[in-house]
Amino acid sequence: MLVITCPYCQEAREEEEFSYAGEAYIARPAVPEEADDATWGDYVFHRKNPRGWHWEQWQHVAGCRKVFAVKRHTVTYEIAGSWTLADGKALYLKEQA
Amino acid sequence: MSGYRIHRPGERINRQKPVSFQFDNVQYKAFSGDTLASALLANGVRLIGRSFKYGRPRGIVGFGAEEPNALIQLETGAHTVPDLKATQVELYQGLLAGSTTGYPSLDFDLKGLLGKFGRFMPPGFYYKTFMEPVKAWPVYEKYIRKAAGYGHAPVLPDPESYDHLHHHIDVLVVGGGAAGLWAATLAGRAGLKTLLVDEQSEMGGWLLTERRSRIDGLSGMDWVNQRLAELASLPNVSVLPRTTAFALHDLNLVQAVELLQDHLPLTERNAALPRQRLHKIRAHQVILASGAIERPLVFGYNDVPGVMTAAAGHSYLNRYGVAVGREVLVQTQNDAAYEAALDLAQCGVKVMLADARQGGAAAWRQQALKSAGVELLLGHGIAKVLGDKSVSGAQLVKLDGRNNQVVGSGPRLSVDTVLSSGGLTSTVHLFCHNGGRPVWNQQQLSFVCPDEGRDNIACVGAITGRWELSEALGQTHAAVAALLLGHGRGSSGNAPSVASEEVAAPRAIFRLPDGKPEGHGAKAFVDYQNDVAAADIHTAIRENYRSIEHVKRYTALGFGTDQGKLSNINGFAIAAEALGKPIAEVGTTTYRPSYTPVTFGALAGPHVGETFDVRRYTAMHASHDARKAEYEVVGQWLRPWYFPKPGEDLHAAVNRECLATRNSVGVMDASTLGKIDVKGPDAREFLNRIYSNAWSKLDPGKCRYGLMLDENGMVMDDGVTACLADDHFHMTTTTGGAARVYSWLERWHQTEWPELKVRFTTTTDHWATVAVVGPNSRQVLQKLCTDIDFDKDAFKFMDGRSGTVAGLPARVFRISFSGELAYEINVDANYGRYMWEEVMKAGAAFNITPYGTETMHVLRAEKGFIIVGQDTDGSMSPNDLAMSWAVGMKKPFSFLGKRSLLRSHTAGEGRKQLVGLLPLDPKVVLAEGAQILSNTDDTVPAAMQGHVTSSYHSAFLGRSIAMAVLKDGSKREGDTVFVWAHGKSVPAQVVSSVFVDKEGVRQHA
C-alpha cells in the first residue's frame, strides 16, 4: 500500500483514497484525423511500462477528486513527489529533454 | 513418567485461580495463566495428535509460535477455530478443545499402520503411488483426504466481530523482550510516537523463562516491570500485548493482529467488542526485536512424545510450574541448554546432559551442573529415542570431535523425557517479507539480520545473532541511539548493564549421526508437521532437486502452520551437506506473510456483508416491499425484478406486466439510473467532445440520447441527457456505469481540456425517478399535474419540462425505453415514495401495473434497444450496433473515439454486428450466450459466427425474440443461422433487431 500526497489537499493519505489513472502526459494528437493508423494506435494502446521511475496519474477519488501527477519507482514503489498536472508537466518535460 | 506441577518462584500462573477445561472429552484442571499446552503437560497428557503422513504419535515440542505438532480444534459450532497451536492458546474456564488428527480415533490411527511401512513412503509418495489409473484418483482421494489434514473449518457464520485500526507513528517496535523493551524505552524517552507489540500475553520475551540474569542490578522480570511502568508513564508510547506483527510490506506498513477476547471464556466475551483487531501500522521507523527461537537437533525417533526443545522444557518449568518429566536427558551442542538442565536439576528432576562437543560448555557451567548432580556425557549424541507413544529411553553414541561421525557406542539411558537444543534461529521473517535477505552467521550458526538493517528498518537483539543478553542490549542501545540521532534526537541514559559471561562456541552439527547411512537407521524428523525426515531431503537431492526452493516443494519442508520455524535451518543444513555446499550458499527459502496464521475474520474486519459490498435502496423501496416485489441486484442497487401476484412465477408475472404496459400503463422505479449534473459555459462543448453525437443544436427543454465511446471507438455507456438551460444539462448513465462515467468526465476535463469551464455533480441519489409507461401514461400525468401542458404537440417525444407533479417540484422528461408513450418524473429523492404512491393512485383507473427490470428488459428488446454491457462487450462500435445515426462525424472537434472509427480494423469487414433473431419455432427461447453457427455442422472446431446477447419470450408478439451479435450481421438479414446450446442447435432467422413498432408510432403518440 502506497502513501500518496495529494497536491491539492496537501496531505499524505493511504492509497485506498486514490484511484490509479494511468500514465501521465500522454499527448493526444492535436488533429487526430491527421494522425496515421500507427501513430493513433500508439496513442491509444502503447504505454511505457518502465522498470524504474514512472510518471503516472492518480485521482483523489475519496477526497477532492482531483487528478494529479505522481513520479513513482515501479521497482521500489518509492514516490519522488506529486504535483498538479500543470506543475508536474514542466518537470516531466525537463526530464524528457 | 510425564509432566507434573512443581512450584517455581516467579511462575506466571495464578494458583489462586484454578480453571477446568476439556480435551478430547476428558475433564482436566489447571490454572489461570496456563496455556493449553502447559495445562495438558501438567496433567500428564503427552499424546496430542497424529502425524500428517505416517500417523505417528506426536506430542508438544515447543512452547510458542514454533510449535509444529500440537494443533488443536478449539470450541465447537460457530465458535470453533481449527488448527490453533496448543502452546498459544491461553487457558480459560470451561475451554473445550480436541485433537485435530487421528482417524478414526487418536489412539488407533489408520495412517499409523501405514507409517509402520514408512520407508516405503518417500517424498511424492501419493503422486507416485496413486497416479495410475487416472480415473481411480477420485476414489483414492476421498480416503486420502479424510485421513490427511488437520482441523476442520467452521461451517456456521462467525458470531463474533472484528475491526481494523490504522496507526501513523514514528516508531514501531516488534517484540517485547529485553531488546524491544529497551528500544521502546529509548524511542519513548526521545518523545517519538512509539508502539510496542508482542505476540504473547505478557511482555518480557525470554526473560519470562530465564531467571538468573540481572539487568542494572535487578532481576530480569523486575527490570521488565520497571520498563513497562516507564512506558506506561509516557503519553507518546503504546504497548500492545497479544499482538502479532505478521507481515511487513513496502514503505513500512506492518500488519499486526491483536487477540482482544480469545483468552476469555465464550460466555464472558463482550459482544459489543471485537474478538480480534487488525492493526495497520505505518511507521517511519520499524525496529525489529523479534528475537530467536531454539531449534531442536535431528536424531532418530526424535518425534516420540516427550521429546521437546530445551527452551520448551525450561519455559514450562519456570513460567508455568510444570516439570516435563522425572528423568530428563538434555541433548545439546551449545551452552544455553545447560541453563535448562540446571534449573530442572535444582527442582529435583533427575537430569543427564549429553553434549555433542568434546569439550562441553564453559567451565563454570559444567561446574554448576556437576554441583547440582547432573551427569555430563561430553562428545555424545542420541542415535535414537526409545518408546512408542511416550519416551522410555535413549540410545547414545560417541561422536568424532571434528567430523559428524560415530566413533563408538554410548550408553542406553532410561529417561522419560528428552530435551534437545540445536542452537538458536533468529526470527528474521518480517525483515524478509519485502525483499530483505538474511545472512548466514557461521559463529552463531543461524541466518541472521544484518546489523545495519535496511532503510528505516533497524534490527536489534537476538535477531542479529546476539544470543547473550549483555551483547543484545549493548547492540540495541547503539542501534537505537544512532537511529534517534538520525531523527535529530539524542538518547537519554546508558545501555543497561548486564554482566557478560564466558561462553564456549557451539558445534556446527544439526543432524546427530547414528553410524548408519541416511535412510537406514531410525527415522530422524526435520519437519514434524509435514513428516519430513532427514532421509527425505537426501532423496530429494538424489533425485536432482538442487535449489532449496525445489527441495522445499518436493519434500514439503517448511510448509504448514509453523512455517518451518523449527525445521528450516536444520533442513537447509542437511541439504547443504548432501549437496556438498556451504549453508550460506544453499540459502533460505522465501519468507512470506503471514508469520503465524491469521483469521479471515481479522483480515476482513468490519468489511463483511453490506459493509463489504454496499447495498443501495431507492427512496421507494418500502413501496416495492409492500407490493411483494422480487428483487435483483444491479450494480450495488437492489431493484424490483418483477411483482408477482399470488401464484405467479417470473414468466407469468412478466407476461402480465408487459401486456398491461403496452395496452394501458405500467410504472417502474427508474431512480437507479446514474445522473450527473453538467453545468458551465462550456458544458455543451464538453458534451460534444465526450459523446459521439452532436449537442450544439439541442435547445433547452429538449432531451437527446447519447452514446459514449472510449478512445478505441467502442461504446462504453449510453443514456439520455436533457438540456435544462444553455449552460446546464441533466445527464443520465446506465445504472452500473454511473461511477465510472463520472470519473471519466472528470479525468478528461482535468487532464486534457482543463480550459473548458464546466463542472460535474453526481446527483443519482438526489432524484427519485418514476417512469410512467404506456398509452394511458399521459392521462395519469394529467391527473397529477396541471402546470405542464401534456398535449402531444406541446410536449413532444424527447422534450423535458419543469412543473409541479402531485404538489412537488418535478422535472418531467418524455423519454422512452420501451417504445411506448412514456414520461419520467424526477422529484427530490426524499419524496420518492410519496410520488410513487401518488402515481399508483392516479393510475388506479387504468389498472396501472408496477413492473421491474425483467419486464423493462423484454420491452426494450422488443424495440431492439441495447443494454450496454449485455448486448455490448467493449468491442462494439456504434456501426456494429447499427447506430451510426448517433455519430456526428461532421462535428468540428474530434470527439472521443472518432479517429478510431476510421481505423482499418474498426471500419473493416467481418465484424460482429447487432441483429435480431427469430427462432423458427416461436416457442423456443434461445439461451443467452449461446454460440451461433452458419449451418448444422457442429464438428469441433466449429466456425463460430457470434452469440446471443438477449433472449426473451414476448407476450406482446406471442413468440420468442432475441438479439445477437453476428459476423457481418448487417448484411445477413433473412439468413437462417443455427444457435447451439446444451448439445443441440436451433434454427433461427436473422431479422432487424426492432421487433415492435418499427415506425415509432407508439412513442410519438
Ligand SMILES: [Zn+2]
Ligand atoms: Zn485531494
